[in-house]
Amino acid sequence: xxxxxxxxxxxxxxxxxxxxxxxxxxxxxxxxxxxxxxxxxxxxxxxxxxxxxxxxxxxxxxxxxxxxxxxxxxxxxxxxxxxxxxxxxxxxxxxxxxxxxxxxxxxxxxxxxxxxxxxxxxxxxxxxxxxxxxxxxxxxxxxxxxxxxxxxxxxxxxxxxxxxxxxxxxxxxxxxxxxxxxxxxxxxxxxxxxxxxxxxxxxxxxxxxxxxxxxxxxxxxxxxxxxxxxxxxxxxxxxxxxxxxxxxxxxxxxxxxxxxxxxxxxxxxxxxxxxxxxxxxxxxxxxxxxxxxxxxxxxxxxxxxxxxxxxxxxxxxxxxxxxx
Amino acid sequence: xxxxxxxxxxxxxxxxxxxxxxxxxxxxxxxxxxxxxxxxxxxxxxxxxxxxxxxxxxxxxxxxxxxxxxxxxxxxxxxxxxxxxxxxxxxxxxxxxxxxxxxxxxxxxxxxxxxxxxxxxxxxxxxxxxxxxxxxxxxxxxxxxxxxxxxxxxxxxxxxxxxxxxxxxxxxxxxxxxxxxxxxxxxxxxxxxxxxxxxxxxxxxxxxxxxxxxxxxxxxxxxxxxxxxxxxxxxxxxxxxxxxxxxxxxxxxxxxxxxxxxxxxxxxxxxxxxxxxxxxxxxxxxxxxxxxxxxxxxxxxxxxxxxxxxxxxxx
Numbered sequence: 001x002x003x004x005x006x007x008x009x010x011x012x013x014x015x016x017x018x019x020x021x022x023x024x025x026x027x028x029x030x031x032x033x034x035x036x037x038x039x040x041x042x043x044x045x046x047x048x049x050x051x052x053x054x055x056x057x058x059x060x061x062x063x064x065x066x067x068x069x070x071x072x073x074x075x076x077x078x079x080x081x082x083x084x085x086x087x088x089x090x091x092x093x094x095x096x097x098x099x100x101x102x103x104x105x106x107x108x109x110x111x112x113x114x115x116x117x118x119x120x121x122x123x124x125x126x127x128x129x130x131x132x133x134x135x136x137x138x139x140x141x142x143x144x145x146x147x148x149x150x151x152x153x154x155x156x157x158x159x160x161x162x163x164x165x166x167x168x169x170x171x172x173x174x175x176x177x178x179x180x181x182x183x184x185x186x187x188x189x190x191x192x193x194x195x196x197x198x199x200x201x202x203x204x205x206x207x208x209x210x211x212x213x214x215x216x217x218x219x220x221x222x223x224x225x226x227x228x229x230x231x232x233x234x235x236x237x238x239x240x241x242x243x244x245x246x247x248x249x250x251x252x253x254x255x256x257x258x259x260x261x262x263x264x265x266x267x268x269x270x271x272x273x274x275x276x277x278x279x280x281x282x283x284x285x286x287x288x289x290x291x292x293x294x295x296x297x298x299x300x301x302x303x304x305x306x307x308x309x310x311x312x313x314x315x316x317x318x319x320x321x322x323x324x
Numbered sequence: 325x326x327x328x329x330x331x332x333x334x335x336x337x338x339x340x341x342x343x344x345x346x347x348x349x350x351x352x353x354x355x356x357x358x359x360x361x362x363x364x365x366x367x368x369x370x371x372x373x374x375x376x377x378x379x380x381x382x383x384x385x386x387x388x389x390x391x392x393x394x395x396x397x398x399x400x401x402x403x404x405x406x407x408x409x410x411x412x413x414x415x416x417x418x419x420x421x422x423x424x425x426x427x428x429x430x431x432x433x434x435x436x437x438x439x440x441x442x443x444x445x446x447x448x449x450x451x452x453x454x455x456x457x458x459x460x461x462x463x464x465x466x467x468x469x470x471x472x473x474x475x476x477x478x479x480x481x482x483x484x485x486x487x488x489x490x491x492x493x494x495x496x497x498x499x500x501x502x503x504x505x506x507x508x509x510x511x512x513x514x515x516x517x518x519x520x521x522x523x524x525x526x527x528x529x530x531x532x533x534x535x536x537x538x539x540x541x542x543x544x545x546x547x548x549x550x551x552x553x554x555x556x557x558x559x560x561x562x563x564x565x566x567x568x569x570x571x572x573x574x575x576x577x578x579x580x581x582x583x584x585x586x587x588x589x590x591x592x593x594x595x596x597x598x599x600x601x602x603x604x605x606x607x608x609x610x611x612x613x614x615x616x617x618x619x620x621x622x623x624x625x626x627x628x629x630x631x632x633x634x635x636x637x638x639x
């Protein structure tokens with residue numbers, strides 16, 4: 001399936017990114033941005049599908065991941081750095097405006113791209129993570145404190161802490177704990193427990209992923225480690241400072257939000273799905289479609305690959321006035 | 325001057341002192357280094373008379389506004405964030421923007437990242453230069469002008485403050501504001517041990533003006549203002565997303581032919597032969613004022629008011 005995917009290194013924003021590519025370079029460009037803790041491989045189904053439906057697909061390993069560069073300190077992992085990495089990729093391909101899809105942290109990068117460089121985005125699909133307007137009076141770390149030390153984001157803050165916790169398991173197990181999770185809470189571990197110890201590995205694999213595929217991730221993280229990816233979380237307060245100029249900004253670019261109804265943070269009355277269907281979200285992202293996939297969990301573009309591929313394709317095609 | 329109102333606005337985590345007067349479309353005036361709202365005292369009064377609401381803050385780090393301690397809180401994104409918060413708290417959607425010196429740099433970047441909040445811009449003394457992705461801002465100045473160039477001398481926290489403290493504050497203020505020296509300001513440490521007495525005050529800068537600035541900077545110090553320079557390399561990192569993007573706001577640019585920035589090699593050609601226009605395609609007018617130095621809005625207040633008004637009334 002991934003045999004015709006080309007991989008190459010591209011210099012952007014002072015670093016080298018490893019980029020997977022498929023499809024005709026003359027076709028419109030789709031940029032796919034993975035999440036935590038993943039690689040371009042998470043998009044393998046969409047890479048094949050979209051490239052065989054008239055798109056030139058580009059999926060990087062993001063800064064800090066796999067075969068891309070990993071600057072050492074968290075200060076180099078702000079959304080400014082990440083968006084500039086992406087702009088550099090678009091410039092490399094000579095793309096004035098791209099179709100963009102992002103999942104998890106890739107969605108946060110995509111939303112930031114819509115704030116910083118709306119001129120470079122034709123349409124944006126976000127998976128799992130909606131746009132959260134900045135609260136001028138509440139820094140992220142203060143918000144997270146209210147969830148206690150068990151919240152995974154809080155546990156990811158202190159340099160070295162999560163790395164040490166993850167290292168107690170082999171990489172394959174770590175990857176299974178993340179990729180196969182069916183938890184819909186906000187990922188809060190019980191007292192005195194590291195989240196990686198609290199996440200469970202199911203006894204059998206679901207039908208949407210194989211042992212070999214999980215091993216692909218394990219091999220990459222075995223080599224590159226988790227500090228780069230964790231640095232994204234460690235830069236959250238910096239991001240909040242950087243985003244002050246976009247306080248109250250409305251994102252008018254056409255966007256589509258896709259999530260499984262059993263994704264992280266969908267449990268309970270104040271879940272993500274309720275938020276994205278609400279008036280508040282619509283007022284700041286007025287040009288929005290919402291798709292909720294029944295029984296879908298967090299790693300939705302792998303778990304429900306055909307559905308997600310179709311939803312992404314139909315959205316981008318619609319923006320090009322193409323109907324299937 | 326008594327008619328100018330002084331208020332404190334809470335914005336982007338700081339308390340900002342704002343001087344304002346008049347009613348009508350809002351004109352926001354941004355001062356530079358080492359300056360204050362007071363730089364715009366003439367324009368505040370005249371624009372109120374012309375039917376505008378004129379607003380001039382003390383920017384973060386200056387005068388009666390808050391000064392967060394770390395230079396990392398003084399990037400372009402912090403300051404633009406302050407101004408967006410200010411506009412939001414005033415309920416103002418779009419402003420006419422005027423900038424001078426560091427205020428001009430802030431204004432260029434406000435137009436770059438939030439063009440939707442700016443109707444038109446009159447900027448003074450400092451042109452827009454796109455970021456060079458291969459070399460950080462301060463490193464570039466050091467390579468061009470050496471480590472005694474003022475921007476380089478301003479980098480080390482506490483260092484230049486020590487040098488400034490050797491000089492009587494009123495003498496320092498006079499030296500900053502009234503000098504017509506056009507050489508690139510290189511200020512090795514030795515310069516501060518014997519600073520010649522500045523010439524007598526020019527007509528446009530009175531003893532009262534000197535005392536106003538001397539009082540404020542004696543109270544506050546220079547560190548807040550110096551932090552803008554200390555954050556230049558950090559701003560360079562954080563503004564990478566906008567490489568290659570043009571500034572798409574109508575602009576009028578004014579400088580004095582005795583402004584040291586106008587004499588930086590390459591500047592005249594850049595401004596007049598299309599370099600600036602390439603990055604600011606809606607640059608509509610360029611004015612070079614003869615015999616005028618860096619602090620144009622104080623040296624020639626009426627002419628500057630006329631230039632600004634003449635431009636803004638087109639919109």
